[in-house]
Amino acid sequence: MTILNIGSRRDTTMAAPPPDWKVNARCRAEDVDAEDFFTTAKAGQRRAREACVQCPVIVECLRQTRAFDVGVDRWGIGGGLDGLQRRALELEEWLGNRPNLAMARLLVSPVWLGRLVRLRSSCGSLDGMVRALRGDGLMVDVVTVRVAVWWSGGQAPHVAWRGDARGLRAQLVGDHLDVILRLRSMGARYADVAAWLGVPRDTGMRALKDILPGLETGEAS
Incomplete structure (x- = not known):
């Protein structure tokens, strides 16, 4: 869901973003195609995610998008996450695992993104990434790292398996x-x-x- 389709429904589950946050959204730029946020085509979804990870208000957008998610179905990319990822995040919160979105945003900033991407391939698990980032001095947990990996275009599964x-x-x-x-x-x-x-x-x-x-x-x- 691009912010172009977000209205004024009140978010009753988390702190509301400031009212003017949408003016800074990356998806409002002329070089971003709004259709990419709703397509099932992999190329379009990749472009949408790339726009999201560069967006200065990705945290606000994710909060607002989740306020509009209804029932069990989720549609479109909003706040850098697709529908399945937002549903998975909801289940994380059922288990009491709430991400630190400000920290997740730091992990996909230019300072840390390269490190995050390297850890995606070298650690083999979310737990391993958490240990490595804590070794770097960052106070992170699994669900926060999971959101950051999603934002960076990774899969972030809890299960590392090889298709069998x-x-x-x-x-x-x-x-x-x-x-x-x-x-x-x-x-x-x-x-x-x-x-x-x-x-x-x-x-x-x-x-x-x-x-x-x-x-x-x-x-x-």
């Missing part, structure tokens, strides 16, 4: 089952949990359906 369905199921059971069951008990759909995990929707849903039915009904797995 059996391996994914084993990893979910071994490393994430407690959180998955907690999210399901809070009303998260299979698609929502897959978004939170950061795995492809269809693959993630199949894996979750394979491992959860017996556990959710109290039967032996």
Whole structure:
């Protein structure tokens, strides 16, 4: 969602951005195509994200966009995140994990972006990135780094897997089952949990359906 389509609905869940923040939004520039924020084409989405990461009001835009997200469906790119990422961020907050958006903004600033991109390829996990950045003297947590990685164009999954369905199921059971069951008990759909995990929707849903039915009904797995 580009700010060109944001109206005056009040944000009741977080501090409201200042009323004049939209005038500084990058998506208002003449060289930015507003359609890129709503397309399903990868090239257009990439251009939208590139505009967002350069935007001085990306934090304000994300807050306002999330105030307009209704129900479980999310559409378009707003505040630098696509719909699935914003849904995953909502589930993070269900778990009590609230990002420090000012710190995330610092991580995608010219001073730190290069370091963040290198860590995306070298650390192999969000936890590893957190440890490395703390070693650099930054007080960061997983969800803050996750938002910054999304803003920088990365995937930021909680699950590092290589496309093998059996391996994914084993990893979910071994490393994430407690959180998955907690999210399901809070009303998260299979698609929502897959978004939170950061795995492809269809693959993630199949894996979750394979491992959860017996556990959710109290039967032996």
